[in-house]
Amino acid sequence: MVKNRIFMALANCLIGLICLCLGSQSLAWESPAAPPSVTKGAQRYKLENGLTVILKEDHTSPVSAVQVWVKTGSANEREKEAGITHLIEHMIFKGTKKRKTGEIARAIESAGGQINAYTSYDRTVYHVEIRSSHLETALDVLLDAVQHSTFDPTELAREKEVVLEEYRRSLDSPTRRLAKAVMRLCFHKHPYGRPIIGYEDTIRSFDRNAILSYVDRWYTPKNVVLVVVGDFDSQEVLNKVRFLTRDFPKRRGQRPLRVQEPAQRQLRQRLLHQDVKQVYLDMSWHIPGLSHPDTPALDVLEILLGYGKSSRLYDRLKSKENLVHDIDASAYEMLDSGLFSIEATLQPGNLHRALKGIAKEVRAVQRRLVPEAELQKAKKIVEADFLYAMETASGQARTLGFFETMTGDMRHSDEYLRQVRAVSPEDILRVARTYLRPSNMSAVAIVPKDSPLSLEREEVESLFRANLAPPKGQLRHGKSGVPRSSIEKIVLMNGLRLLVKENHNLPVVSVVAVFLGGSRLEPNGKWGISGFVAEMLTRGTTNMSARDIALVVEGMGARLNAFSGRNSFGITGKFLSRDLARGFDILSEIIKNPTFPAEEVEKVRIDLLQTIKAKQDRPMAQLFDLFYATFYKHHPYGHPKTGTEQTVRE
Known part of the structure; x- marks a missing residue:
C-alpha cells in the first residue's frame, strides 16, 4: 500500500534516480507509545x-564500525600542555612496535575501510568503518x-609541523577565530577557554617525554570505552577483544582535576576589527553540563529559536527583514x-x-508560553535528528559511545528521548528565563x-533585558538483527528509475532525487x-x-535540502516513517510544480552573492x-560551482 502511493506520487516526475531506505512501521507509527530504544540489542x-x-549486532549490511573512546580531552591538560591531546591523537596512528609509520592506515584502507580520529574538550575518539569480513583487522589495528604507540621522536617532529600548519590554517578562518574568541571570553578559569589545538609555543615545546607522561595519566583501561556495532557474532568479538587487550600497559592513571568556572555576574562583550568582508556575530550564555535535567529543554529551545527556515x-531576521x-x-x-x-x-x-531583532525573539520566549503546536514540532525535530544519526553502524556506535563516555551509562540515550517528549511550554519558559539573562x-x-x-555593553544589556511579568498563556500543573534486503530496481512507465532498499532498524526514510546536470552541463x-536552480526548487510551487x-x-521533523555538484543536482530528504x-x-x-517566484529568485541571488563574497x-x-x-x-569543471558575481547577477 505504501509503495503504491509512492509510485503514484512520482509517476509524472522526470527524475533520474531515487534511492530509499524504508524504515519500520511505515504508516503505523502515528502515535508511538514510547520512543525507539537506541540501546536495544546493545550489550555492555x-x-x-x-x-x-x-557490542551491538546489526546484520542489516555487511559493515561494522569500531570506535575507541578515551575519556580525556583538552580540558584535562595542564596550562603548558595546551594542545597535547590533539597532537597525541595524530601520533597514535604513526607507528607501534608491530606496525611502522604508514602501515596502520594502509592496513585499514587496503581492506576497503576508513580510519580517522578527533579530539574534543572532554574526549578523544579513534574510529574505523570496514566490511565485517575485515573486522578482526580493525580491532587489531x-x-x-x-595501547602500544611508540611516539617515535622523528615522527613526532614531522607531526608537530603538520599540526602547526593546521593551527595556522585555523587563523585563516573567521568562524574558527570567532569560536576561539567566544570560548576565551566565556571561560576565564576553566580549561574550556583554551583552544583544543593549543598554541604555537606549546605545540613546539612538546617532546616524547611530555607525551608519555600524558598517556600514562589518561590512556588507561578504566578510561577507555570500546564500541563495536555491525554484522558480527558478539561472543567471537568479545573473545577477540579480551585477547588483544590482555597485555594492556599498566599506567598510573589520574582523576580529572579541573578548575571550575565562577558564575558570570555581568555581560561581557568584545569587538574585533579584522580583515573580513562581513560581520561574524556570536552571543553565548552559560548553561549546565550534559547530564543536567535541563538539557532536553535547552535542546528543544535551540530548535524553536534557530533550527531551519521556520x-x-x-x-524574522532572514525571511521577513x-x-x-x-x-x-x-x-x-x-x-x-x-x-x-x-x-x-x-x-x-x-x-x-x-x-534588536535577536533580542526581541529571546525576550519573547522569556515572556510567553510557546504554543503547543510549535513545541510539538520542535520536539519532533529533536527526536528525528537523533534517529537520523542512528541510520548507520557508525552513527549507532557514536551515540552509544557518546552517552557511555559523557554520562557514564549508554542507557541515558533512551532516557534522553523520553525527557525530550516530556518537555512542556513551562519548561521552555523556565530555562529561557534561567539562562538567557544579560548578566550570563x-x-x-x-x-x-x-x-x-x-x-x-549598555546597549546590548538594554536590548536583552526582559521585563519578566507573569507569562502570557495558560499555565498547566501539574531479534539480534534484520536479514539483509537487496536493492529493488523499478522502472516506471515514464522511464523514471526507482531504487528501493528496505531497512527496518529505525523508523526513518531517506530519499534522494537526482537529475543529470551540475556544472558539467551549464x-x-x-x-x-545549476546551484541557483537547485536552491529555487524549495522556494515555491x-x-x-x-x-x-x-x-x-x-x-x-523532516529534512529537505537541495544540492548541486559537478555532474548532477537534485533534492535529498529524510522523514520519520509515520510521515512517509x-x-x-x-x-x-x-x-513537478516549481514556479520560481521572482521575489524568491532575488532572495536566492542575494544569498549566492553573499556566499561568493564570503570566499x-x-x-x-x-x-x-x-x-x-x-x-x-578548457572544461566546465574549471568554473566555481557557486558561479561568479557576474554570472549570478546576470
Whole structure:
C-alpha cells in the first residue's frame, strides 16, 4: 500500500534516480507509545582490566564500525600542555612496535575501510568503518595503536609541523577565530577557554617525554570505552577483544582535576576589527553540563529559536527583514558546563538592527508560553535528528559511545528521548528565563578593519533585558538483527528509475532525487546556474509558498535540502516513517510544480552573492577554486560551482 502511493506520487516526475531506505512501521507509527530504544540489542561488558566494551549486532549490511573512546580531552591538560591531546591523537596512528609509520592506515584502507580520529574538550575518539569480513583487522589495528604507540621522536617532529600548519590554517578562518574568541571570553578559569589545538609555543615545546607522561595519566583501561556495532557474532568479538587487550600497559592513571568556572555576574562583550568582508556575530550564555535535567529543554529551545527556515530567528531576521546572511542557535553541552549560542553572519550596516531583532525573539520566549503546536514540532525535530544519526553502524556506535563516555551509562540515550517528549511550554519558559539573562551572556563580533561599528555593553544589556511579568498563556500543573534486503530496481512507465532498499532498524526514510546536470552541463557564461536552480526548487510551487514548504517539512521533523555538484543536482530528504506519505506528497509537489517566484529568485541571488563574497574570508575556498580553474582550463569543471558575481547577477 505504501509503495503504491509512492509510485503514484512520482509517476509524472522526470527524475533520474531515487534511492530509499524504508524504515519500520511505515504508516503505523502515528502515535508511538514510547520512543525507539537506541540501546536495544546493545550489550555492555567490563573486562578484568577495567576496559568497557559495548557490542551491538546489526546484520542489516555487511559493515561494522569500531570506535575507541578515551575519556580525556583538552580540558584535562595542564596550562603548558595546551594542545597535547590533539597532537597525541595524530601520533597514535604513526607507528607501534608491530606496525611502522604508514602501515596502520594502509592496513585499514587496503581492506576497503576508513580510519580517522578527533579530539574534543572532554574526549578523544579513534574510529574505523570496514566490511565485517575485515573486522578482526580493525580491532587489531585500533587496539594496538591505543595501547602500544611508540611516539617515535622523528615522527613526532614531522607531526608537530603538520599540526602547526593546521593551527595556522585555523587563523585563516573567521568562524574558527570567532569560536576561539567566544570560548576565551566565556571561560576565564576553566580549561574550556583554551583552544583544543593549543598554541604555537606549546605545540613546539612538546617532546616524547611530555607525551608519555600524558598517556600514562589518561590512556588507561578504566578510561577507555570500546564500541563495536555491525554484522558480527558478539561472543567471537568479545573473545577477540579480551585477547588483544590482555597485555594492556599498566599506567598510573589520574582523576580529572579541573578548575571550575565562577558564575558570570555581568555581560561581557568584545569587538574585533579584522580583515573580513562581513560581520561574524556570536552571543553565548552559560548553561549546565550534559547530564543536567535541563538539557532536553535547552535542546528543544535551540530548535524553536534557530533550527531551519521556520524557526523564530530565521523567520524574522532572514525571511521577513533580510538582515542576516544566515543565523542559527545551538546548545553545546559539554561535560562540566556548556553554552547556548546564537550565531549570525551579516552585512556591517545591519549589525545593530540584527541585534534588536535577536533580542526581541529571546525576550519573547522569556515572556510567553510557546504554543503547543510549535513545541510539538520542535520536539519532533529533536527526536528525528537523533534517529537520523542512528541510520548507520557508525552513527549507532557514536551515540552509544557518546552517552557511555559523557554520562557514564549508554542507557541515558533512551532516557534522553523520553525527557525530550516530556518537555512542556513551562519548561521552555523556565530555562529561557534561567539562562538567557544579560548578566550570563557574552557577545563577540568580528567586523571589517575599517568599520566604525561599536558593541557597547549598555546597549546590548538594554536590548536583552526582559521585563519578566507573569507569562502570557495558560499555565498547566501539574531479534539480534534484520536479514539483509537487496536493492529493488523499478522502472516506471515514464522511464523514471526507482531504487528501493528496505531497512527496518529505525523508523526513518531517506530519499534522494537526482537529475543529470551540475556544472558539467551549464551553458557557457551561465556558471552557477545549476546551484541557483537547485536552491529555487524549495522556494515555491503552484500550491505552496517557500514558507509553506518550510513549515510543513520542519513540522514533520523532516529534512529537505537541495544540492548541486559537478555532474548532477537534485533534492535529498529524510522523514520519520509515520510521515512517509506526506513526505512524498511534498517531494512530488516540489519536483513537478516549481514556479520560481521572482521575489524568491532575488532572495536566492542575494544569498549566492553573499556566499561568493564570503570566499574572500576563506583562503582554502579560494585555493580550491584556483586549483580547478588551473587543472580544468578548457572544461566546465574549471568554473566555481557557486558561479561568479557576474554570472549570478546576470
